[in-house]
Amino acid sequence: MASTIIGAGITIEGEVTAEEDVIIQGTLRGRLSAKESITIDQGAVVEADVDGSTAAVSGSVTGNVTAIDRVDLQNGARVVGNIKAARITIADGAQFKGHVDMDV
Protein backbone atom coordinates (compact mmCIF):
# COMPACT_ATOMS: atom_id res chain seq x y z
CA MET A 1 0.00 0.00 0.00
CA ALA A 2 1.64 3.19 -1.12
CA SER A 3 0.75 6.15 1.06
CA THR A 4 1.29 9.69 0.00
CA ILE A 5 3.10 11.54 2.77
CA ILE A 6 3.44 15.29 2.83
CA GLY A 7 6.40 15.91 5.16
CA ALA A 8 6.56 18.55 7.83
CA GLY A 9 8.71 20.99 5.88
CA ILE A 10 6.54 20.96 2.76
CA THR A 11 3.72 23.30 1.75
CA ILE A 12 1.34 22.36 -1.02
CA GLU A 13 -0.94 24.96 -2.55
CA GLY A 14 -3.43 23.41 -4.88
CA GLU A 15 -5.40 20.24 -5.34
CA VAL A 16 -4.32 16.82 -4.23
CA THR A 17 -6.20 13.75 -5.44
CA ALA A 18 -5.06 10.34 -4.30
CA GLU A 19 -5.99 6.76 -5.07
CA GLU A 20 -4.73 5.56 -1.72
CA ASP A 21 -3.90 6.91 1.76
CA VAL A 22 -2.64 10.39 2.47
CA ILE A 23 -0.72 11.52 5.54
CA ILE A 24 -0.23 15.22 6.03
CA GLN A 25 2.48 16.49 8.35
CA GLY A 26 3.13 19.76 6.57
CA THR A 27 0.87 22.46 5.17
CA LEU A 28 -1.85 22.12 2.57
CA ARG A 29 -3.91 24.94 1.14
CA GLY A 30 -6.48 24.02 -1.42
CA ARG A 31 -8.30 20.74 -1.65
CA LEU A 32 -7.62 17.12 -0.74
CA SER A 33 -9.55 14.18 -1.99
CA ALA A 34 -8.44 10.61 -1.26
CA LYS A 35 -10.03 7.28 -2.06
CA GLU A 36 -8.71 5.84 1.16
CA SER A 37 -7.74 7.19 4.55
CA ILE A 38 -6.59 10.69 5.38
CA THR A 39 -4.41 11.32 8.42
CA ILE A 40 -3.65 14.85 9.47
CA ASP A 41 -0.82 14.64 11.97
CA GLN A 42 -0.11 16.91 14.88
CA GLY A 43 1.63 20.01 13.57
CA ALA A 44 -0.01 19.80 10.18
CA VAL A 45 -1.89 22.84 8.95
CA VAL A 46 -4.64 22.20 6.46
CA GLU A 47 -6.66 25.03 4.93
CA ALA A 48 -8.77 22.97 2.64
CA ASP A 49 -11.83 20.80 2.32
CA VAL A 50 -10.79 17.21 2.70
CA ASP A 51 -12.64 14.08 1.81
CA GLY A 52 -11.68 10.46 2.08
CA SER A 53 -12.95 7.11 3.18
CA THR A 54 -11.82 7.88 6.74
CA ALA A 55 -10.18 10.90 8.33
CA ALA A 56 -8.08 11.02 11.51
CA VAL A 57 -7.16 14.52 12.62
CA SER A 58 -4.56 15.51 15.21
CA GLY A 59 -3.53 18.75 13.57
CA SER A 60 -5.23 21.91 12.44
CA VAL A 61 -7.91 21.96 9.75
CA THR A 62 -9.81 24.98 8.49
CA GLY A 63 -12.26 23.49 6.08
CA ASN A 64 -14.83 20.75 5.83
CA VAL A 65 -13.92 17.19 6.68
CA THR A 66 -16.00 14.60 4.91
CA ALA A 67 -15.53 10.84 5.11
CA ILE A 68 -17.53 7.89 3.92
CA ASP A 69 -16.84 5.77 7.00
CA ARG A 70 -15.57 7.78 9.92
CA VAL A 71 -13.93 10.96 11.15
CA ASP A 72 -11.86 10.92 14.34
CA LEU A 73 -10.71 14.18 15.91
CA GLN A 74 -7.91 13.28 18.28
CA ASN A 75 -6.39 15.10 21.23
CA GLY A 76 -4.61 18.12 19.80
CA ALA A 77 -6.87 18.46 16.78
CA ARG A 78 -8.21 21.86 15.96
CA VAL A 79 -10.96 21.86 13.37
CA VAL A 80 -12.97 24.82 12.16
CA GLY A 81 -15.40 23.58 9.57
CA ASN A 82 -18.12 21.00 9.10
CA ILE A 83 -17.70 17.30 9.64
CA LYS A 84 -19.69 14.76 7.76
CA ALA A 85 -19.35 11.01 8.17
CA ALA A 86 -21.29 7.93 9.18
CA ARG A 87 -19.34 7.68 12.46
CA ILE A 88 -17.57 10.42 14.35
CA THR A 89 -15.45 10.63 17.45
CA ILE A 90 -14.21 13.79 19.08
CA ALA A 91 -11.60 13.02 21.74
CA ASP A 92 -11.05 14.96 24.91
CA GLY A 93 -8.60 17.72 24.04
CA ALA A 94 -9.78 18.14 20.48
CA GLN A 95 -11.08 21.58 19.58
CA PHE A 96 -13.92 21.86 17.12
CA LYS A 97 -16.21 24.51 15.75
CA GLY A 98 -18.69 23.69 13.02
CA HIS A 99 -21.57 21.47 12.13
CA VAL A 100 -21.67 17.75 12.51
CA ASP A 101 -23.67 15.79 10.02
CA MET A 102 -23.98 12.06 10.44
CA ASP A 103 -26.60 11.79 7.79
CA VAL A 104 -29.28 10.87 10.27
Place this chain on the structure above:
Amino acid sequence: MGDEAAVQTTSIASGTRVRGSVVGDGDVTIDGNVEGKLAVRGDVTVGDSGFVSSSLEAVNVTVSGGVDGELRATGHVRIAAGARVRGTLTVEGLSIEDGALVAARVECNFELPKELEGTGR
Protein backbone atom coordinates in the same frame (compact mmCIF):
# COMPACT_ATOMS: atom_id res chain seq x y z
CA MET B 1 6.07 5.87 12.09
CA GLY B 2 8.45 6.77 14.93
CA ASP B 3 10.76 9.07 13.00
CA GLU B 4 12.56 11.10 15.56
CA ALA B 5 14.60 14.14 14.56
CA ALA B 6 14.54 13.42 10.83
CA VAL B 7 11.95 15.18 8.74
CA GLN B 8 9.85 12.58 7.00
CA THR B 9 10.59 12.30 3.32
CA THR B 10 7.68 13.56 1.32
CA SER B 11 6.33 10.92 -0.99
CA ILE B 12 3.74 11.42 -3.70
CA ALA B 13 2.51 7.88 -4.31
CA SER B 14 1.69 6.61 -7.78
CA GLY B 15 -2.01 7.26 -8.26
CA THR B 16 -1.75 10.62 -6.54
CA ARG B 17 -1.93 13.84 -8.47
CA VAL B 18 -0.99 17.26 -7.21
CA ARG B 19 -2.04 20.30 -9.20
CA GLY B 20 -0.45 23.43 -7.89
CA SER B 21 2.77 24.07 -6.08
CA VAL B 22 4.87 21.95 -3.77
CA VAL B 23 7.55 23.91 -1.93
CA GLY B 24 9.59 23.63 1.20
CA ASP B 25 12.34 21.73 2.92
CA GLY B 26 13.09 18.09 2.74
CA ASP B 27 13.54 15.33 0.21
CA VAL B 28 10.70 14.38 -2.10
CA THR B 29 10.01 11.14 -3.94
CA ILE B 30 7.51 11.31 -6.75
CA ASP B 31 5.80 8.22 -8.10
CA GLY B 32 2.65 10.08 -9.04
CA ASN B 33 1.95 13.26 -10.92
CA VAL B 34 2.89 16.81 -10.06
CA GLU B 35 1.53 19.49 -12.37
CA GLY B 36 2.77 22.90 -11.53
CA LYS B 37 5.75 23.91 -9.52
CA LEU B 38 7.98 21.77 -7.37
CA ALA B 39 10.69 23.70 -5.55
CA VAL B 40 12.37 22.19 -2.53
CA ARG B 41 15.55 22.58 -0.54
CA GLY B 42 16.28 18.92 -0.74
CA ASP B 43 16.75 16.05 -3.14
CA VAL B 44 14.05 14.94 -5.53
CA THR B 45 13.64 11.46 -6.93
CA VAL B 46 11.19 11.02 -9.78
CA GLY B 47 10.38 7.31 -9.85
CA ASP B 48 9.49 5.17 -12.86
CA SER B 49 5.83 6.06 -12.66
CA GLY B 50 6.45 9.65 -11.62
CA PHE B 51 5.86 12.67 -13.78
CA VAL B 52 6.60 16.31 -13.08
CA SER B 53 5.61 19.29 -15.20
CA SER B 54 6.31 22.18 -15.43
CA SER B 55 9.04 23.34 -13.12
CA LEU B 56 11.30 21.45 -10.75
CA GLU B 57 13.89 23.06 -8.49
CA ALA B 58 15.93 21.04 -6.06
CA VAL B 59 19.41 20.22 -4.85
CA ASN B 60 20.10 16.79 -6.39
CA VAL B 61 17.64 15.14 -8.72
CA THR B 62 17.37 11.56 -9.91
CA VAL B 63 14.90 10.93 -12.70
CA SER B 64 13.65 7.51 -13.75
CA GLY B 65 10.25 8.75 -14.87
CA GLY B 66 9.16 11.84 -16.75
CA VAL B 67 9.96 15.52 -16.44
CA ASP B 68 8.62 18.11 -18.81
CA GLY B 69 9.58 21.69 -18.24
CA GLU B 70 12.25 23.61 -16.44
CA LEU B 71 14.56 21.65 -14.19
CA ARG B 72 16.99 23.56 -12.00
CA ALA B 73 19.35 21.87 -9.62
CA THR B 74 22.04 23.35 -7.42
CA GLY B 75 23.58 19.90 -7.25
CA HIS B 76 23.67 16.94 -9.55
CA VAL B 77 21.02 15.60 -11.87
CA ARG B 78 21.07 11.95 -12.78
CA ILE B 79 18.80 10.87 -15.60
CA ALA B 80 18.45 7.11 -15.42
CA ALA B 81 17.62 4.60 -18.12
CA GLY B 82 13.90 4.70 -18.82
CA ALA B 83 13.57 8.39 -18.02
CA ARG B 84 11.96 10.83 -20.40
CA VAL B 85 13.06 14.39 -19.90
CA ARG B 86 12.06 17.36 -21.98
CA GLY B 87 12.67 21.04 -21.47
CA THR B 88 15.59 22.89 -20.00
CA LEU B 89 18.10 21.67 -17.47
CA THR B 90 20.11 24.18 -15.47
CA VAL B 91 22.39 22.14 -13.29
CA GLU B 92 25.64 21.92 -11.43
CA GLY B 93 26.37 18.44 -12.75
CA LEU B 94 24.60 16.04 -15.04
CA SER B 95 24.72 12.38 -15.94
CA ILE B 96 22.53 10.67 -18.51
CA GLU B 97 22.38 6.90 -18.60
CA ASP B 98 22.07 4.70 -21.64
CA GLY B 99 18.40 4.27 -22.43
CA ALA B 100 17.23 7.64 -21.16
CA LEU B 101 15.33 9.87 -23.56
CA VAL B 102 16.30 13.48 -23.28
CA ALA B 103 15.19 16.40 -25.43
CA ALA B 104 16.40 19.37 -23.50
CA ARG B 105 18.64 22.35 -23.47
CA VAL B 106 21.34 21.89 -20.90
CA GLU B 107 23.15 24.61 -19.03
CA CYS B 108 25.86 23.49 -16.69
CA ASN B 109 27.39 25.91 -14.33
CA PHE B 110 31.12 25.56 -14.64
CA GLU B 111 34.26 27.55 -15.36
CA LEU B 112 36.02 26.95 -18.66
CA PRO B 113 39.71 26.19 -18.26
CA LYS B 114 41.82 29.25 -18.99
CA GLU B 115 43.08 27.87 -22.31
CA LEU B 116 39.55 27.73 -23.65
CA GLU B 117 38.42 31.08 -22.41
CA GLY B 118 37.60 33.56 -25.08
CA THR B 119 36.34 30.88 -27.46
CA GLY B 120 32.83 32.28 -27.13
CA ARG B 121 30.79 32.07 -23.97
